[in-house]
Amino acid sequence: MTMRLWLSLLIGLLCGFAVSRDTAAENSPVPKFESDIAPILEARCLKCHGDGKLEAGLDLRRRFLIVKGGDSGAGLVEGNPDESLLLQKIDADEMPPKDEGRLDDKQKALLRRWIASGAKTVAEKEAPIDEAEQASRLSDEDRAFWAFQPPKKPAVPRLTTLNSQISTPIDLFLLAKLADKGLTFNAEASKSILLRRVTFDLLGLPPTIEELDEFLADESPDAYEKVVDRLLASPRFGERWGRQWLDIAGYADSDGYLAADRLRPEAWRYRDWIIRSLNSDLPYDQFVTQQLAGDELSDWRRADEITPEVYDQLVATGFLRTALDPTYPGYIEPNEVHQVLADTMQIVGTTFLGLTVHCARCHQHKFDPISQRDYYSLQAVFGGALDPARWQPSEVRSIPFASEPEEARINEHNNLAAARIAALTASLNELTLRFRRKRITQERLADQAQFEKLITALIVEPTKRNDEQKKLIEQHGLASVSLTEADLAARFSDYREDSAKLKAALAAEAALKKTITRIRGLADLDEKAAVGHILRRGDYNKPGAEVAPGVVEVLAPAGFQFAPQAGYKTSGRRTALARWLTSPEHPLLARVHVNRVWASHFGRGIVPTIANFGRSGAKPTHPELLDWLAVEFGGRNSFSQKRLHRLIVNSAAYRQSADLDAAKQPLDPNNILLGAWSPKRHQGEVVRDSLLTVSARLNPTQFGKWANVAAQGDGSVIDTDDEPGRRRSIYQIVRRSQHLTMLELFDTPLMEVNCPERTVSTVPLQALAMLHGPMSDLAAGGLTERVWSAAATDPDRIRFAFRLLFTREPTATESDRILRTLSELSREQLTNKPTPTDPEKEAALKAAWRQVALVLLNSNEFVYVH
Secondary structure: OOHHHHHHHHHHHHHHHHHHHHHHHHHOOOOOHHHHHHHHHHHHOOOOEOOOOEHHHOOOOOHHHHHHOEOOEOOOOOOOHHHOHHHHHHHOOOOOOHHHOOOOHHHHHHHHHHHHOOOOOOOOOOOOOOHHHOOOOOOHHHHHOHHHOOOOOOOOOOOOOOOOOOOOHHHHHHHHHHHHOOOOOOOEOOHHHHHHHHHHHHHOOOOOHHHHHHHHHOOOOOHHHHHHHHHHOOOHHHHHHHHHHHHHHOOOOEOOOOOOOOEOOOOHHHHHHHHHHHHOOOOHHHHHHHHHHHHHOOOHHHOOOOOHHHHHHHHHHHHHHOOOOOOEOOEOOHHHHHHHHHHHHHHHHHHHHOOOHHHHOOOOOOOOOOOHHHHHHHHHOOOOOOOHHHOOOOOOOOEEOOOHHHHHHHHHHHHHHHHHHHHHHHHHHHHHHHHHHHHHHHOOOOOHHHHHHHHHHHHOOHHHOOHHHHHHHHHOOOOOOOOOHHHHHHHOHHHHHHHHHHHHHHHHHHHHOOOOOEEOOOOOOOOOOOOEEEEHHHOOOOEEEEEOOOOOHHHOOOOOOOOOOOEOOEOOHHHHHHHHHOOOOOOOHHHHHHHHHHHHHHOOOOOOOOOOOOOOOOOOOOHHHHHHHHHHHHOOOOOOHHHHHHHHHOOOOOOEOOOOOOOOOOOOOOOOOOOOOOOEEOOHHHHHHHHHHHOOOOEOOOOOOOEOEEEOOOOOEEEOOOOHHHEOHHHEOOEOOEOOHHHHHOOOOOOOOOOOOOOOOOOHHHHHHHHHOHHHHHHHHHHHHHHHHHOOOHHHHHHHHHHHHHOOOOOHHHHHHHHHHHHHHHHHHOOOOOOOOHHHHHHHHHHHHHHHHHHHHOOHHHHEEO
16 A cells, blocks of 8 residues: 555544544533532532632522622633633633642533533522521531630639639639649739739739738738729729720821821720710620710701710710821822721721731631621721712711701801801991091092902001002001001091991901811711622622622521611611620620620630631630630620629739749749739830829820820921820820830831730830930939929938839838939039039939939839739
């Protein structure tokens, strides 16, 4: 057979084979979902997209669900494989995950052919998914995580041996863990240390000498408990713990955004509400509810008037207005708007849930079972007020402190007053014009046509007249003539009397006008809340599937229905959120709060990651104690925050000494088991307030508008040395672009979003600020004057200073050392005066005391609580 024949035969066979194969494909049965596609998906995909879990909101158990798609959009386009997202992901080997096993080429081809042929099913209508089969994004393992389970009150441990240190059930939980290591509590701290510790913890201020003497003299068994009760009743309690809450809420008195950083004139009302609420021990469930939905708790818009209670509820919603917001009239950029929403979500999530919900903004949460759908469902709860399509800039968005009937009455009243003011103003203007004409006529000006121009020229200040006006005045010889109202009144008695009457009437009418205070709070625009959408990759330009308002699914019981009840101009969504959060079965609200309070007292939380109770956070060191505290807080203690504080600070664990025990160190080197007290450094605000207090410079005025700070040429920011500038730190302005340097050095946060937990750093600049800063310098001067006037001799002055600064007596060694130092410093002051006079000696000693005072203020003991 020739080569040509072989080639012809080979080509024919190949062509025939190709035709045969294509014909076979065309003639093969059309793939059906139930018989051909579902088995592939079941084997490779339903673990994440159907069997108890829905990654990206995508359910692959039914054809109609694939068409519907998930968070990224429709899963398939009938008849168009290349446009079908499902096939795109599979062809690119993005899905299924590698460890689940990729689809082989044959399976991919089958999927492509199924879609190309119209994505057929065997039945004309697919069977619905049963209720039992309803898709949940969650597995049993997800729900079983400890933080997602409602807290159950555990039994209080019983000790096998008696322990006289037990004061509260807290001690039993801690001692049980210590006993496992063969350890127990330290002995109780001295009375002076306890007084100093608990006073700083509850009030953020040092105890007075009088309080020290009273406590030391009280030998009753409940002397300490009486101190705790007195401190909890102090109006300073709300200032101390209000500062803690404002950190969590992300409070600031300015909008932020680089140099603009516009002020928020009414934000301080929210700060004051926090202080008052803590002082009055507003139950925590109400405290939360009012901040999330205070505007939805009453029909205030249609009420006859707004009561003080309703005012407080409206002000409380300032919590939802703390996020950095650079928008203003004329500048509403979508990117900025959505960042405000994102920051608000982060504040809500870390404050009430102790979870990093914000990590699900662009994708499914990497560690916790929180989907993008969860994130945008929760964001939709706030859509009635924070609607990107109807965005109100920061300075515009506010709540009138008036109901609609009140506002109508005020507007009617002001309109009538404005009409009377307009009439009086017209009369005054006519009177003035008449006497101006009279004044010019007196100067024998015949040309009446020049009146208006001359009057205009003569009213203008001589230095501000233009050339034409100067020429006109000179031409008529009127350079010495003045037509101001004051000159007219001086020349014409009848003008003086008539104008005075009109001005008095104008002032009286103006005084009658009423203004409506605007509250920096949050209220729904109306009952038509915005439709929520999942944003693909968090991009507002790529809206995906619609989402209904809801909560984080893993935190809700199975079958939970988010059911807001709309009211007049409100969607009711935020009230529904608050009800869910404060329900007794909520797994996190109480746990997160008691853990936060515990951390503030002990320096470390039972869950060390204060704002992360999720899988990537730390596990609780004492889980039973945490649950006992949470249930006790929300149950028998009725969400009373003061009872929670009392329970903690009355415990033997809190009252331990900080003495080091060599036997304990190897067994519990970081004091995780709390077998001793761990000293804590004061927060920046406490350092500043203590300096003001011990130097007798603190202005105790409470509430009201902030106190300003002063930016210096070197870039530092200091207090103004006046009465407002000497108020407690919580009343200092929190301006994002002008952070008080003293506070910043001691780790007071720069408020970008919020600060659930402060860092504690030790840097050289702290020591330099305490030694050379203006605040310390002024405090040293004030302390010197106070010490000098309190006692007549140096030993007594030293004793007074130690009791004032450190709540204790000086040791003999300390006293001797300071006496020697005072003597040496005094001699230095008198070096050039061989025979100093008594006044010169006194001045030298006083100057020496100022240096000693500065040294005492720079001791570790002044800035730490032991």
